[in-house]
Amino acid sequence: MTTPSSWAGRALADVLDRAAVTRAETGDRFPLYADPDTGRWTTTGRGAWTGGFWAGLLWLRARHTGGAQDRAAASACTARLAEWVEADTATRGLILWYGTALADADTGARELRTRAAKAALAALDPELGLVPWGSAFGGPRLLARADGVPGMVALLAAGGPQGARAAASHLHRHLDLCLGGGGRVVPAREFTAEAGWQACEEPASGWSRGGAWLLLAVADALHRPEVARRAPERLAAVAERLADAWTRPGTPLVPLADEAQPAGPLDTSAAAIAAVALLKLACVPGCRAAQYAYRAAAILERLVGEHLTRGMLLDGCYDAGQGVAVRHELIWGDFFLALGLSALTGLVGIRDV
Known part of the structure; x- marks a missing residue:
């Protein structure tokens, strides 16, 4: 495995450039999954349970570019998550934590997170x-x-x-x-x-x-x-x-979407989530830091080397059982890949997200 600096920075730039293209295509709607051949997104109006990952990806782009336009876009997207504060769903954690955690000193995001924490506690x-x-x-x-x-x-x-x-x-x-x-x-x-x-x-x-x-x-x-x-x-x-x-030993870097379907699709989004989790564990005193960090980097390098095309993390599986978007780009897959790459390149501190 090569050193992360030799590939992670380039891959991160590709994913975040893709986010700019997605933003132009989807406007005020939230991307959910994209066709692997055309790159065209299926979108939702309110964001569903994945809206926070789109906002989080925009915050990563804003941090990467330092541009006022990118920051404004991320802030506006986060503001559109406000209607989820009182929604009856435990996925408010996915929506309202990951949609605000990277927002730095954005006042609106901070206030939204405070409201969401109170609502979650009440639930x-x-x-x-x-x-x-x-x-x-x-x-x-x-x-x-x-x-x-x-x-x-x-x-x-x-x-x-x-x-x-x-x-x-x-x-x-x-x-x-x-x-x-x-x-x-x-x-x-x-x-x-x-x-x-x-x-x-x-x-x-x-x-x-x-x-x-x-x-x-x-x-x-x-x-x-x-x-x-x-x-x-x-x-x-x-x-x-x-x-x-x-x-x-012997565990695939990218798992099957469903173990009951050995000939079925993979799920790169699960691998990206696990890579971020392992990077977090590698920073915990007493954990097997070297092993976890090495494995996380290996997963991310495999995702980049074999499943990333023009900034699109393909081979994500939305729902294997229903046959929905089984080899697609998934917005949370993009987010966790970008978050893992951002940790490897030093753009973010993985403990804080």
Whole structure:
């Protein structure tokens, strides 16, 4: 593997140049996934659960270029996330943390994050010990899902001492529910008064992003003393267990989107998420820093070398089971690739995002 400086900077510039093209194409709408042949985006009006990643990518571009126009575009995009503050969804963590975390001294973003932290704290179900998945996207409301943890822990922790306690509760309750026996991740469980918590059929246990999202949440929590001090030994052990799925010998750098489909599509977005999580872990005292940093760089270099075309991170899989966007550019894949590359090049401090 070559040194990161020889390829990461060029790749980062390509991804952020692509973001400028995307911004011109999508206007005030939010990109979701793009066709691998044409590069044309499917967009949403409100951003769905991915809107914060588009705002975050624009903030990375603004930091990269230092341009007032880029900063204004990022600020305006972040402001459009405000309607999600009161939405009933645990993905407010993904939307409102990652959409504001890179905003530096932007007053609007800071105020939005403060409002979001208060709303997230108010949404904590004290009996269940977590912020439920919610009803914003339809389906059962009382779910615990792996993708409802990253971002939400940081968002809750931003709410002061009470928020830190809520963040720890939200995190550990999800770990209780999402970590099955034999090292398997159970991506989602539903609660009913009659049966308690039961595993959901979808997403299934072989879902690529389930373990990646949990690893990211745990790695982030280990950088927040107000959260980590509530069970540091457990978090360290869970981090090692989840990281092992990405670092053990013979493990593919880019996973299958669904382990149940051995001939099915890959998911580069899961790999990018895991790479960022491993970079975070590499900065935690007592962790296997050299191993995690090396593996993260190897994943990022593979993504750049084999899956990045004209700034588009291809071979991301939105939904393998439904056959939706199975080899596409995904906006969160772009974001996490850019974030990982930004950490390797020194553009950002990975602990802070």
